[in-house]
Amino acid sequence: MxxxxxxxxxxxxDDEGFMTVYDEWDETLGAALAAQIGIEMTDEHWKAIRFLRSDFPAQGETATLRRVSTVGGIPTKQLFTMFPQKPAKKMAYVAGLPKPRGCV
Amino acid sequence: MTTSTSPETAPLVPSFGEAESGRKLAIICSKGNLDMAYPGLILANAALGEGMETHLFFTFWGFDMINKKTMGDLKFTMLGNTATHMPQGLGGLPGMTAMATHQMKKSIADLGVPEVPEFLQQIVDSGGHLWACRMSADMQHLEKDDLYDEVEAIISASEFIEKTDGAQLLFI
Incomplete structure (x- = not known):
């Protein structure tokens, strides 16, 4: 690896650069990962990332956009503003998680 | 990535593509059955999640997906659908379509996938565009007010083709 x-x-x-070890991540690293892809973290960004982090161990997979909006309570529109173009993958990257595999 | 740089100077970061790749998807939704509504919605949602500009054009029976009266009540029938692997005669029994619809809705909901109206809203919230076909509206005597509020306009087929210049196209 x-x-x-x-x-x-x-x-x-992994081969693309997504983190593979959940426990190697902390918020300092999260901010550094965000900076790598041109995202400056705000409280709202952290709310989404913390939801992804807390949801992952229980679900065993990364939350999809729909899950972040319906369960995490952050509107879809806002996710597209905060993590432009490819919000689900960008959030997963910043949160140190694999890409989501759910379709919706 | 160049081969000569060390990992320290060039960290491995996923490529999220160009900010404006110009990739565009046009989906023509022409069916009004519950099972035929979902492929277009799921693919539109996936394309938007990949940063693609996405347009859906609702035509003929696809109008049922955006008609306020029918959009929440699409049905699934076993009739004429051999992929259920049930005797076709069963599908014609009273109540079978309602039962099959109920079952399919439950399977979809169990996966956390929304019903059609909510799915359309999610697509719009993700930046997708919804268009209604002029000829279908005229045939069914429907106006813009009869259609889901997020439908941007009733347009002709040629206007849709113009809007989706250069797009990849799916007909469903």
Whole structure:
């Protein structure tokens, strides 16, 4: 499994660069990952990321956009504004989780 | 990525594509059965999640998906659908369509997938565009007010083709 170094954190990643070890993540690293893809974290961004982090261990997979909006309570429109173009994948990346595999 | 740089200087970061890739998808929804409504909605939702500009054009029976009177009440029937692998005669018994519809709605809901009106709202919230076909509206004597509020306009087939210049196209 490849490793990469982001802002001094050495992390295990998949071939694309998504983190593969849940416990290697913390919020400092999350902010550094966000910066890598041009996102500056605000409280609203963190609300989404913290939902993804807390949802993952129970569900065993990354929440889809729909789940972040219906269960996490953050409107779809806002997710597209905060994480433009590909919100589900970008949120997963910042949260140190695999890409969501659900269709909806 | 260049091959000569070390991991320290070039961290492995996923590519999320260009901000404006220009990739565009046009989906023509021509069916009004519950089971035929979902493919277009799911693909539209997926395309939007990938940052694609997405347009849906509702025509003929697809109008049932945006007609306020019918959009929440689409049905699934076993009749003429051999993929249920049940005797076709069963499908014609009273109550069978209602039962099959109920079962399908339940399976869809169990997956956390919304019903048609809510799904359309999710598509619009994700930046998708909904268009209604002029000829279908005229045939069914329907006006813009009869259609789901988020439908942007009733337009002709050629206007839709113009709007979706360069798009990949799906006919469902």
């Amino acid at each position: 490849p490793t990469t170094t982001i802002s001094g954190h050495e992390i295990h990643v």
